Amino acid sequence: MGDAIVFERVGFTYPDATQQVLTDASFSVPEGAFVLVAGATGAGKSTLLRAVNGLVPHFTGGTFAGRVEVMGRDTMRGAPRDLADVVGFVPQDPAASFVLDRVEDELAYAMENLGLERSMMRRRVEETLDLLDIEPLRDREVRSLSGGERQRVAIAAAMTTAPRVLVMDEPTSQLDPQGAEDVLAALQRLVHDHGITALVAEHRLERIAGFVDLAIACRTGSPPILDLPGDALERLGAGPPVARLGRLLGWSPTPLTVREARRRVQVAPAPGTVPPPASNGHGNVLVRAERVEAGYGSHPVLAGIDLELRAGEVAALMGRNGAGK
Numbered sequence: 001m002g003d004a005i006v007f008e009r010v011g012f013t014y015p016d017a018t019q020q021v022l023t024d025a026s027f028s029v030p031e032g033a034f035v036l037v038a039g040a041t042g043a044g045k046s047t048l049l050r051a052v053n054g055l056v057p058h059f060t061g062g063t064f065a066g067r068v069e070v071m072g073r074d075t076m077r078g079a080p081r082d083l084a085d086v087v088g089f090v091p092q093d094p095a096a097s098f099v100l101d102r103v104e105d106e107l108a109y110a111m112e113n114l115g116l117e118r119s120m121m122r123r124r125v126e127e128t129l130d131l132l133d134i135e136p137l138r139d140r141e142v143r144s145l146s147g148g149e150r151q152r153v154a155i156a157a158a159m160t161t162a163p164r165v166l167v168m169d170e171p172t173s174q175l176d177p178q179g180a181e182d183v184l185a186a187l188q189r190l191v192h193d194h195g196i197t198a199l200v201a202e203h204r205l206e207r208i209a210g211f212v213d214l215a216i217a218c219r220t221g222s223p224p225i226l227d228l229p230g231d232a233l234e235r236l237g238a239g240p241p242v243a244r245l246g247r248l249l250g251w252s253p254t255p256l257t258v259r260e261a262r263r264r265v266q267v268a269p270a271p272g273t274v275p276p277p278a279s280n281g282h283g284n285v286l287v288r289a290e291r292v293e294a295g296y297g298s299h300p301v302l303a304g305i306d307l308e309l310r311a312g313e314v315a316a317l318m319g320r321n322g323a324g325k
Contacts, residue, residue, distance in 0.1 A: 003069075004165055004197035005029040005052060007224075010066035012047060012056060019221070021047045025066070027216065027226035029199065031164075034191045036208055036229060037201040038236060039218030045201040046092065048216070048224060049167050052199060053087040054080035071164050085114055088163035092170050094154035095142075103145075103153055104129075104138045110161045121160075128156045131186050147174035148321030155183060159190070165197045166190070172207055176320045180204070184211045205233065206240030210257035230254050283311025294324075 010025040021044045029035055037045045050056040054075040057064040068075045071086045091097050100106045107128060111121045129135040134152050137145065142153060151174045158166060166187070172180035188211050190196045202208045215232035217225045225235060230253045233239040239247075239254065242261045246254045255261040285308050292305035301324040309315055319325050 002031060003028040004031040004033070004071060005199070006067075006069040007051075008067040008069075010051065010068060011064070012051065013063040015061045017062075022051070022224070023221060024223040027224065029197060029214070029226065031197055032191060032195045033214055034188060034198045034212045035200070035226075036205075036212040036215040036232075037199060037218060037224075038205065038215055038233060038238060039224075040220070040236075041203075043218040043220050044224070045218050046169050048218065049089075049169055049199060049201055051075065052165065052167050053083050053089045054078070055089075084110070085161065086164045088158035088161055088166045090154050090158045090166075090168040090171050092173070094147075094150045094174075097154050097157070098142050098150075101141050101143070103134070103140050103142060106142060106153060107157050107160050110157060114161060124160045124162065128160050131159070131189075132156050133182060146322045148176060148179055151175055152179070152183065163196070165199065168198070168200045170202055171200060172202065172204065174321075177207070179321055180207050184208055187211070205238060206242070209233070209240050209243070210259075230256055283313075285310055 006028045007025045010022055011020050012022040013020045025048065037048060039045050047056055050060070051068050052070055052075070054068075056062070058075075058080055064076070070083060073083060073086070075083065089097075098106055099109050104125060107125045108121050111124065116124075129138060132152050132155060134149070134156060137149060137153065140149075142150065145153065151171060155168065155171055158168075172183055175183060184207065187198050187200070191198050191213075200208065200212070209229055212229050214226055215229040217227065217232040217235045219236065225232065227235070230239075230243075233243060233256070234247075234254055240256060242258055243254045243256055246261060246264070251261075251264050255264055287307070287309040289305050289307050292302055293300070294302040317325050
């Protein structure tokens with residue numbers, strides 16, 4: 001296998017900006033790799049992703065230097081539409097990518113633009129509905145979907161064209177933990193079984209760290225570095241909570257999953273004791289709700305909600321997509 005994505009000395013500055021967002025970016029992503037793009041907000045993750053499908057600089061404008069090649073195609077030698085058959089893109093705001101009202105029509109839209117045969121379009125729509133477990137949404141209007149459901153549909157719409165490279169900007173940001181794990185597992189199957197190259201920017205590292213093969217560490221003013229996930233996140237001083245725990249305990253390499261950490265504990269038990277958790281605050285009541293009910297039209301969402309939130313407390317709001325969070 002060759003390289004799916006090649007960056008050579010890429011630098012980019014947005015219009016009217018004085019500082020480069022991408023600086024001397026040089027790396028190669030092999031075909032069939034599942035790659036995390038990590039870094040702090042403003043470090044250039046989204047810019048790097050958009051350089052893969054040509055939105056940077058064709059759509060954004062700005063000053064671009066160097067070369068980006070995707071499946072052997074130079075992104076500067078054509079418009080982003082010329083890469084549509086090899087690169088699928090899922091933006092951070094899924095609603096911004098929708099064109100049609102009905103979910104099934106939205107899944108077929110990109111394939112129609114590529115001129116695929118109807119029999120192939122029907123087959124790919126069915127396969128994608130099953131892969132992402134969204135078959136019950138087939139006839140729904142996209143504006144009636146929850147945030148998490150919209151995100152799944154946006155990912156499905158990108159997958160139906162069977163791209164060789166799939167680029168996603170925080171694809172699990174609006175999904176509950178189980179929904180996020182299902183989507184990432186589906187992406188992993190596409191990578192392993194179909195040889196797709198997946199490039200994913202994600203802030204919730206605990207969700208994705210155990211799935212990826214490689215990671216790109218992005219830091220403002222420094223070249224992005226492609227490395228093994230543990231080493232890349234070590235460069236950033238980032239990672240899921242279990243990685244931070246591993247660094248505190250001096251474990252090397254740093255574990256990225258609970259499974260890896262359990263193995264380390266069996267080999268070398270953690271020294272010392274774990275400090276007790278900080279107690280919640282007992283300050284004044286800042287928010288009080290009594291018997292709250294709410295819904296949309298005839299569809300009830302909240303029923304009999306009673307709660308108090310006090311100063312100094314940290315409260316977690318949990319539930320599946322569509323539960324009313």
